[in-house]
Amino acid sequence: MILVIKNDITPEQFDHIINKIRELGFTPHISRGVKKTIIGLIGEQAEKYKEIFEAMEGVEHISEIEKPFKLASREFKEENTVVKVNEEVEIGGKKIVVIAGPCAVESREQIFTIAKLVKEYGAHLLRGGAFKPRTSPYTFQGLGKEALEYLKEVKRTLNIGVVSEVMNVQQVEMLVEYVDVLQIGARNVQNFDLLKEVGKVKTPVLLKRGMATTIKEWLMSAEYIMSQGNYNVILCERGIRTFEDSTRFTLDLNAIPVVKSLSHLPVIVDPSHGIGIRNFVPIMAKAAVVAGADGLIIEVHHKPEEAMSDGPQSIYPSQFNQLMIELRKIVDVIGREI
Amino acid sequence: MILVIKNDITPEQFDHIINKIRELGFTPHISRGVKKTIIGLIGEQAEKYKEIFEAMEGVEHISEIEKPFKLASREFKEENTVVKVNEEVEIGGKKIVVIAGPCAVESREQIFTIAKLVKEYGAHLLRGGAFKPRTSPYTFQGLGKEALEYLKEVKRTLNIGVVSEVMNVQQVEMLVEYVDVLQIGARNVQNFDLLKEVGKVKTPVLLKRGMATTIKEWLMSAEYIMSQGNYNVILCERGIRTFEDSTRFTLDLNAIPVVKSLSHLPVIVDPSHGIGIRNFVPIMAKAAVVAGADGLIIEVHHKPEEAMSDGPQSIYPSQFNQLMIELRKIVDVIGREI
């Protein structure tokens, strides 16, 4: 941590800062220039005291040197984390993992129809929401436990792992009985109590980036989960909010190489929310894989116009099939598998 | 709701749309131009079906006509809502209400010291966090129930109402026993289960805007609370996230007149988070009042450099005193009171 000192600091203010640094157990490294003085505090713990020094008179600006996340950092663990979902599926290895299915489970028939198709076309895991966070209180909020029972049946019958969203602390215990991956939605990325709760189980957690969450904050949210003991965290880029309004969100593929340099955790991409327009989902899915994604999560619906949510961005099963065919060729030339 | 039809729609696709409109009980209003055809669906319920039509082939674009929120809308209730907090304090009337206090309750002595000062200088309510949502799992998370006990004691001793944040569904029942206003933080603005839960009690709710929440989404979050029966919602603008990095957030004072035209709910402003720099908090507080805010929530700390959170943006009690003196002059010339 570097403190940049104001030109007009008084000697008393300066001594006060130096004393505080010593009191906290650090050695101040002072560098005086003609116009500016800076003080360095180096050490793992220094960043924790940032606000103390920011709040002091005479400090113009503070630069952080250490990253605020530890368990999630590449420095803590150099090799890539591979999250084992079930006997067949691992995320973060050579193989690209594709999660597909409807936004929400709407009926037994609907989830079976879609699950069979996506499995046939090559999906490795099934997605399907039981509890839906919706902007309006007047729209479909998910079938709840009924949906979970359908997912359980699909899972047993078709032998496919399932991913479903957990919306609050109380649901965690129940959901781990039904699902293979717990999804934390973008709107809950800084619901810290929920993060801690899913940190206490062993089920893998798919952590979506929030729409205004910086990469560092997102990794701090992963750190919350890991700090409770659950290291099975899969990050999911799903688009950020920008001024551009011709797409639902702005898919930030830059985030993939950046996260991979900062962290050992696997990163997957959700092109459905990331662009929000059905016919453009497949091309963005392919771009995401080439940008380094370890997997994809894609909304597929056989009758999107009857979907209770996200119809406009759900692709048809035939589009999903075509995408998988094309992905098989692409992974080949970038040294991965699918 | 207006459907703009693609130029290359087939007659079958067009009929399919028309039939769907009739099936849902609406009369389609068709207007054909030389190059474009549009279909109008008018009625309160039409917006609910937006995604169905967006998901249909042949639809280029949909414009919403009706607002998606009802109970929160100015059309539903024309006169301003005045939220009664306790016998002395109402928010949304002629009187500007000032909520002041530390970011977090840190000790019995700390909260008493600050509470006495802010009350003396004219604050109407005391703020103080018991449960703190922090970006890092390794920083102070609040004193929890101990803090609530201190707040209770302060409230009884100094006769000042208290505002404190609720972070999850399970805390609601406990917090309503201690506080006069339940605060929903910016990161929980779309934690829909929490919104519903605070909608079931009668305690006023201070709903902060999220850092990437549009004004319409924010009003939809208020609608969630109101849809459960709790109409005592106070909106709080606290800065949005933009590209500008010389301030913590970008305080969006534009939001005040816009919200007041769309909704009857009171709006207050949090300049502490909105700019994030101690010495600029008072001037932004004054600007907010002139822009039409019904109140302010301000972080005050007697020793900000020892504050466990938000020290850099907490003003000194003497600054708060000076601000109140200046606000008294300002409210006078804009036809309000304090």
Added chain:
Amino acid sequence: MILVIKNDITPEQFDHIINKIRELGFTPHISRGVKKTIIGLIGEQAEKYKEIFEAMEGVEHISEIEKPFKLASREFKEENTVVKVNEEVEIGGKKIVVIAGPCAVESREQIFTIAKLVKEYGAHLLRGGAFKPRTSPYTFQGLGKEALEYLKEVKRTLNIGVVSEVMNVQQVEMLVEYVDVLQIGARNVQNFDLLKEVGKVKTPVLLKRGMATTIKEWLMSAEYIMSQGNYNVILCERGIRTFEDSTRFTLDLNAIPVVKSLSHLPVIVDPSHGIGIRNFVPIMAKAAVVAGADGLIIEVHHKPEEAMSDGPQSIYPSQFNQLMIELRKIVDVIGREI
């Protein structure tokens, strides 16, 4: 264009609107609902009068139906535009075009060294700035005409077309004598006089998207150029400004499929500015091609630490070579060439 009428409009205000519509030569299509009334004006010219109606009392909101750009639109010209740069190079066809070179021409030796390498590795065109728009007036502003002379010599000697930026109206005449493609930088995307001026020549124009330019505004800027007669416009996505600060800009690859659906113009991508971090430029370049880009423009420097600008995002010639090798494999599986 759709006018949504306020609930509390007076009959006089309503008549005033209807009369204005008739006066402008349109037939108003009125649809009355229980709570809302809308008026449709359909026709190519209607959007031109948008501000007139927005400024009228009684109008709540206006939705545009027609797109504001014409010559640039896919509706005006269905097939893709292929811009012919010289005898060997066309942009917008099956072949991906790669433009490579230093940010700025720094010396005769520097530009020759880099040009030889990038040509050898497969670049189709050479980039190199003669006039540099720099944020600070105290940094290197380009060699100017001297640089153009070097580019001319490189072009003749190595038989490679050159791309260079034009910063103002007076330079256009001179630059067309030297370059094969005129580049308009992101900061000049709405320098309308400059757009008009390059619209009067026949030289192809590479039009960078501005850092806060929506896709529609960007196409309007292309329209400016085309409206003067120069249809040889190549669009270039180069990252937009968002809240994310761990990359220089946020590369918006969503823009590629969106632009291609709205316009017939070719789109290339600048991953160097789009992510701004040397080691991540190649992976984003590959992702861009898979997302549908018709070409790439990449900063390459043999000694980036001595570069007078953009050193941190310039890749080494060896990295460029490796990228070209990998691109050759990728274009194969996506049905393109390089």
Added chain:
Amino acid sequence: MILVIKNDITPEQFDHIINKIRELGFTPHISRGVKKTIIGLIGEQAEKYKEIFEAMEGVEHISEIEKPFKLASREFKEENTVVKVNEEVEIGGKKIVVIAGPCAVESREQIFTIAKLVKEYGAHLLRGGAFKPRTSPYTFQGLGKEALEYLKEVKRTLNIGVVSEVMNVQQVEMLVEYVDVLQIGARNVQNFDLLKEVGKVKTPVLLKRGMATTIKEWLMSAEYIMSQGNYNVILCERGIRTFEDSTRFTLDLNAIPVVKSLSHLPVIVDPSHGIGIRNFVPIMAKAAVVAGADGLIIEVHHKPEEAMSDGPQSIYPSQFNQLMIELRKIVDVIGREI
């Protein structure tokens, strides 16, 4: 400037950095921590070499210590700059200066009508565009020199100074003959050739902030003008582009205290573009003054529905009159004049 060194730097890379620092004439200040090493380069010139070090292997991150602008900085000149516009008007002193008038000069009659009204109600300067930067090439582009002649006549007849926009380098010479203040529009904030050109005259320059320009970049643009000798720069905040779409832009009033702490230049506010909705312009104008603005620039039109541009955000003369009445009361209580 502080270099944060990568953990895995080789001794050769480290020596290379140290040698480069010495070669440039600086003394490296090295501070080694357990996990991180940092190197300080302190001095006015250090920031100039930032890109050189960023481009070097082994450097993880660079923090700037010195500000990149000099002439514009508060450190260069402590007291506020007061820009003298004419015998009666100065901007940056105790008196708030109000500039009012139409977006564009549309006819002799129009500009005379509006000028008389705004002058009568208390405006100090008249605004009126002769050359208009418009997003679409098919809309009104201004009356050009004809407009300037009208402005000259108004100026002489009504004795009021005029402000008008300069769009390109060639216009500067002509405009200085007609106007008292040259306006640089938001889209030209980084049109560096234009900035240099207006830097060569003595006429005051009103420099609008760009819609995606950070405060530091904006001050760098001011520095461009000042570096050529023209110190009469007036900064103008006019709203930035964010995700919020219910207003035209997001007026960033935070920018006022921040700019005033960094720079000695006067800052005025344009609430017309900043919110873009007629009925909310006056309240934002008042908030801006309380936030510390030295002046306002406001669009006023007697028949906004017939305005050729910006009708929806132009206030009626009666609204302007009312605003001036209210401002007179407000300036009184904040220690300013009008």
